Each structure stands twice: as structure tokens, then as C-alpha cells.
Amino acid sequence: MSELGDRLAQRLGELRGRPVQVTRLEQASGGASRETWFIELVTSERLVLRRDPPGLARPEGMAREAVVLDAAAEAGVPVPRVVDHSIDESVLGSPYVLTEHVDGETIPRRLLRDDRYAAARSGLARELGRAAARVHRIAPPEGVPESDPLEQLVADYDALGDPIPAVEIAFRWLRENQPSESGRTLVHGDFRNGNLIVDPSGLRAVLDWELVHVGDPMEDLGWLCTNAWRFGSPLPVGGFGELDDLFDGYAEIAGVRPDPEVVRWWEVFGTTKWGVICRAQAEQHLSGAHPSVELAAIGRRVCEQEQDLLLALGIPEPEPPKQVESPASDLHGRPTAAELIAAARDFLRDEVLAGAEGRMRFQSLVAANVLSTVERELRLGAEQERRHRARLEELGFADRAALAAALRVGEADPWKQDVAALLWSEVSDRLAVANPKHTEARTRGGNGA
Template structure:
């Protein structure tokens, strides 16, 4: 970030004032950059895409996003206060300036000891967002239809090889369980832990509006409940904070509209698959050169999380005879003598990062060191990958189903083997082993 350019842009938006101080990039944010700074005793955050390539594939511009956040703020949603937008002449890309909100978005802090009323506050914010009149929305927001969204997932699945049987199984299930049309409302689109700020008194801000669109309110309710966004709290399915029934009751109290469990389940499966395909898309973005960040490519290996989650969501539809316990062999630990093995070299580099390098780092650099450690761990554990185009095609066509003898057991073994290599600390790995093992 060029501080001189930033100071000029801020002066244009806010008027003359002091210098920018304490400029730092915030951790996280694989899609956009967020920069925090102070000026004249006030805190600000600049949200930006430094290049046009980073905006590729976006449904609308930052100007539309900023207008939407302003609208939500005016309707009482705890959205940040937008103060101005970047212009091409600023030389900083596209984006907008917000007043900084205090609190934390760190999932570990929010979920280790959430404020008692935080889940109720999330339900309240969703209800407020869904009540914003569609006639007030800025032009350019896409509208979603369940059938069209599922077929869009199918196209993405094919573009990424079409060879992952669990994803094919989920696609077929979604096609077979399309809900009837629902009332259309404004959706935040990315309402989840990680995009919500809170302090010890509760919610302070709803962030990251770049996926907002118009659709079924149940999509917003379900999205933040997928297991990847619970950050290890697999026993608390509602945003990692409570049970579904608690969320449903709170949302109905705030919106005066009852949640439909079957419709919610559809969007839970959809959102889980969507995130898995989005992970694969991250890898393609890295390969293309649009963004060669370490974080981007490592997220690509999180797709295996969603495959385990999908099996756990869908196995209840299998015949009882196919839901029996299965053998889940553990990979033996191989010790060797002589020159160091590939695994030992990975271990040595990991120890250097963990023990020597990381203690000297802070902020985003420390975050990136953790990402590097995750990447090395994946390489160290790399094993056979359970990809099968023929079986995927059979599942999509309905020639193979959860009633096919032995199929569910095979998918369980292969999925957990892949997950153990990619994300050995992921909550579903331990939960699935306990549920499925003989």
C-alpha cells in the first residue's frame, strides 16, 4: 500500500487533516484487502481490490457494494458507516472507506466465550436485512433461483474435473430436492462467523457484503451454519453457538416468519457444496496468476472438509443396511534410517517456521506463517486422492445411489483418508470417525 496515495485519497474523501498513522493490513481476506489506519484520532478501514483482476467474476462493482452497505446502515443493520469511495485517479484500485468498528472477528475468541445474547443478535440482524424493501436496493444485485443456482454448481463441478463422487452425490440430491419458490428478500450472502465483529457485550458490526443478492431467506440462515464456518464447534450447529431450534425460534421472534426445516436443510447442503467448489476455484485463481498468494492456494485443499460434511448430512437418506459401521484403517507411521525422508524434511522446515520464524512475526505475517505450516503439513501427509469420474457420472445420472450396496462405506473410507491428509484437525474428521468406525 502506497501511503502517500492513501493520504491523498483520504483527504479527498474526508477533507484536509493530519497524516495517516498506524497503517496495517488486517489478517484474513483471501478475496479483498482491508487496511486499518488512524487519522486525527479517528479509526478507519479501507476495503479495496488493488487490481481489476481481483474483481473478475464479481457480480457488481464496489460502488454498488458501498451503496448497499449505506442502505443497510440506514435501516438499522449493524453495518459499517461508509465514508467515501475510491476513484480511478486515486491509483489505489477500487474500494471504499469505512469508519472502523471496534471489536473482534476472530472465530476463536467469538466462539470460545460468546456473549450470551450473540446468537439472538445474529437472528435479529438477519431479520433486519431481510426486511429491507427490494425497491430501495441499488441496481445491479443478482437474483437467485434455487434451480438455476444448483445448475450453476453443476457447471462449476464439471469445470473442476467432475470427478469427486461425494460432490456428485450432493448435486444429485439437490436436484431431487429443489424447494418450491419462496418469497424473495435481500440476502447478505456471506453472513457467518469471520465476517461478524463482536465484543464482550455482543455484536458490533456485520462485515463483507460482496456476495449480497436477492433470494430465499433460508439460504442466509443456513450458510453460516455449515460446519466449515463453525470453526470446530461441530456440536453447536447454529453458527457454532447453539442449536438449530434456538436459531429458528430467535429468527421467528424477530421476523415473525417461521423457518421451514426442510427448506433450511436444502440450503445447508447447497451451501456446503458451494463452499467446497469455491475452495477448488481458489486453486484455479492461483494457477491463473490472478492471485499467487499462499493463502489462496492453501484454501483450495479445504474442499475435502466439505465432502465429509456432505456425507454426514446426506447419509440419513441411505437405507439402514448401508449405514452400518465400517473399517477405517489408520495409516501406519513408517520410520527409516539413513538419509532424511521427504516427511522428515517437511518436519524440519515446519519446526523452523514454528519455533524460529513465527515468534518474530505479528499480524498478517504471523497468519501467513500458519498458512505455510498448513501447506507443509498437507504435503507431508499427501496420499492417494479419491477421484473417480465414472462413479461421479453414475451418481449424477442416478445409476448409483446411497442404496447401492457398499457405496456409502467406500465413500466414507475415501473421504476420511483425503480429509486426514488435508485437514487433520478438522472437527468432522473426529466426529465422523466416531460415528462411522466399526
């Protein structure tokens, strides 16, 4: 057993006053900001450990999460029961929360496609509405943060120093259309498909409370409906169901029905926020603070949110540019760089993944997808770059940052045909390299914020 397993056994033994033996300790595959570990004891009892990555401790957040989990349970929100928590890094290496294990599925694509969950899906939008309303009835514990979410997001984005034209358009729209608050309540902050445990009977638990704060309760509903968390499904509520069902369930508990236009504003905000988060997570890798192939890969997902924003805000869409492969250089011969990358990718997919398990399997799949992105950029990138420079020059912009700056101050109108064409062609080119399936899902009806 690892050092972490030994520490867990010691801590649980202290809590229970008797020796405890850990027989299984496995790190979950995902989780870019916090680690999740599955634990099994010799008694067959199962637990789940969430902790900050060692060296990247955020003790206030972890302590707050433990307190809020207890409060949520008292309010009738389905959550895992807290077994232990501590911000003392000497206990388990970093601040943590230890909870009971809850049976069920968390992987979104299984929940949305597996016949086993068909009955649960039919009622899940209404059930999530009820759960969200119960969250919003919790009295905020002391120390829960409160800030202006839009201004905070703008500040986080500006700190990255990487202007994104579609995000600039979204910020202008959000400011010009900001609704009155629906109230000030506790907000989960990451209430979405992927942070839920569901079994064939329905919702079993709401997970990942690390972003809990005080704010407008409609933020949670908008985030749940953001296209990124539909995972290719055309249904607006987390890919599970319709808005009317979500609103009906919310009204059952809250006594008031959400305003669809307010929820839509928060949905656009959520799409913008996820685009900024993707770029910020990539920065953790680029800065060397937290090297990770997963974090590096997330940076290329910004263009998915750019497309979703252009669609949501009604930016006129022209025909997408035809993708033209760059000619192979005769200097280096065959295989070309793209062919070498494809060979390495296929090795990962066909041989490494076949024998990998758990987190290693997940990371290997991420690495294979990264190589696919690089392979497409090697084939398409040179011609895309030529077009990109020509389009910018035609409209008088020195570079992408200049376009973003003009959009910020209103000197460029994204609803004008020439600017809209520039925006769409740029995003289409980026998606053709980063994730062509995002556009394909849209043509099947699985997109549209």
C-alpha cells in the same frame, strides 16, 4: 508510509478540505478474495479499507457493496458507516470501500471460546436471527444480481473440470428435495461467523457484503448454520447457539418463523457451495491468476466438505480404513523426504512465527500447515493410493472421475453398502492427510451438518 498510505492521506484530505496524516496502515491477515486494511490517523481516528487486489478489480461488486451498506444502516442492520468509496483505480489502486472502524472481535475461535464473550454468545443466535430478518426487509438496490443459485453452482463446479463424488451426490439430493421459495428478498450471501463483529455485549456489525444478491432469504440462515462456520463447536448456529433461538429472533422481526426443513436444505447447499468455492479458490493459484499459499492450501479443504456432505445426507458409514505408513526408500537415506518437510515446518513454527506479525504471521502459519499436509502425504500417500485404485477397480470404475460421473446420472447408488464404503474410505484417506483434526472434532461432537 507506503504508496497506499500516501494515496489515502491525499484522498481523505480532499474529502475533508484539510491535510490528513496516516500514522498506521496494516493489512489484515485473512481475506482470500479482497484486501482489508486497518488505518489510523494522527487524530487517533480509525478506519477500515476494503479493496479489490490490484489487477483483479471487480468494480460493479465494490460499488454495489457501498450502496447496500448504506441501505442496511437505514434498515437497522448493524454495519460500519461508509466514509468513502470509488471504482476509480487511480484513487487507491483498485475499487474500494472505506468505512469507520467498529470495535469488537471478528476471529471465530476467540468468539466461541473466550470467556470474555460468554454473555454475548448466550444471546447471539437470537440476535443474528433479528439481524438477518432486517437484511431481508431491505429493498434491493438497482443492479443487485439474481440467478438460480443451484444451477449457477453446478455451472461453476462443471467449469472447474475436477469431478468430486460427494458433490455429485449433493447435487442430486438438492435437485430432488428442492423446496418452494420462502420469498424473494435481498440476501447477504456470506452471513456467517467470521463476518461479524462482536463485543462482550453482543453483535456490533455485519461485514463483507460482496456476495449480496436477490434470492430466497433462507439461504442466509442455512449458510450461517453450515458446519464450516461452526469452527469445531457442536452448536448449529455459527457455533453460538440453537436453531430455536435463531428462528425466534427471526420471527420477532419478520413475523414468520422459518421452516427448519427449508433451512436444512440451504445448509446442505451451503456445504456443497463451500466445497466448490474451496476448489475454485485453489484454481486461482493453480492457473497463475493469483498465486497465493493461502489459496493453494484452501484446495485441500474440499475433503472437509465431502465428509460433512456424506454425514448430512446419511450415506452409510463403515469403519474408517487404518492408516499405514509407506516404507522409507533406502535410495536417498535419512532424513527421509517426510522428515525434511517436518524440519522445515518446525522452523517456520518455532522460529519464523515467533518474530512475525500481522499478515506475515498468518501466511507463515498457513505455509507451516501446508508442509504438515505434505509430510502426511509422503508418509501415508503411497498406501492410500494403492487402496484407492484397488477399491475403484473392484467396483468397475476406471478412476475417481468415472465414479463421479456414475453418481451424477444415477448409475451408482451412494446408499448401497459397497459404494458407500468406497466413498467413505476415499474421504477418510483424504482427511487423514489434509486435516485429521476435522475428523477428531466430529468425535468430540463438533461436527454434523
